[in-house]
Amino acid sequence: MCQINQIYNKLLDHYGAQGWWPLLDYQKNINDDGLWGYHPDDYSLPKTKIQRFEVCIGAILTQNTAWKNVQKALINLKKLNAIKPDTLKKIDIEKLKKAITPAGYYNQKSKKLKIFADFFISVKNKIPTRNDLLSVWGIGPETADSILLYAYKKPEFVVDAYTKRMFTNLGLIDDNYNYEKIKSFFEENLKNDIIVYQEYHALIVKHAGIYYRKKTNTCKDPLLS
DNA sequence: AACCAGGACGTGA
């Protein structure tokens, strides 16, 4: 128990709870980015199967994509009533591509969404394992962990590009660490708690999005160093 | 006007 816990406390103290997803039923609030802030401190979500599905879809759509663009795609899908496994499964692929265009990679992502809809229906009310998710085309380690952590509330730490960049820059992990090794590093040093996992990942994205963009990567971290 | 964003896949060493 060392610096990564102190960093977590600093980030949480500085930025507050992030309240990431689901989005669609909670988009009334405005946060300090001008984006929609959703439901900080409400860890009862997702409450319904549809909300859970929305989290999964959002996790796929946000692959290497700014969340702001994903918001538009999700709202488009909602208008088509496509935040539903059955509807998404049946929807015309060209219509789907058009709806998710703002989120980019619409050829790949439309295919990924279709395949995921099938998978989501097939698991019924069971909780998929990490390997179940990784076996689905279009779901890699980060998306699998995001789905487990935010949709199914399982304690899987989510590692993204910012996490690696920020913590190598702070000197806490080695540059040659792969995804699984970074994930283990956090899970072995943090309390096994989905609230901590959920907030920490979101806070890293928040903080690194300001101070650890590729261009400003060499800048000194005003909060943590 | 390049550069990058809440990555994953296919290919070739």
Added chain:
DNA sequence: TCACGTCATGGT
């Protein structure tokens, strides 16, 4: 395993 090219829109 690991490095590299590819996918695509929209903000800065």
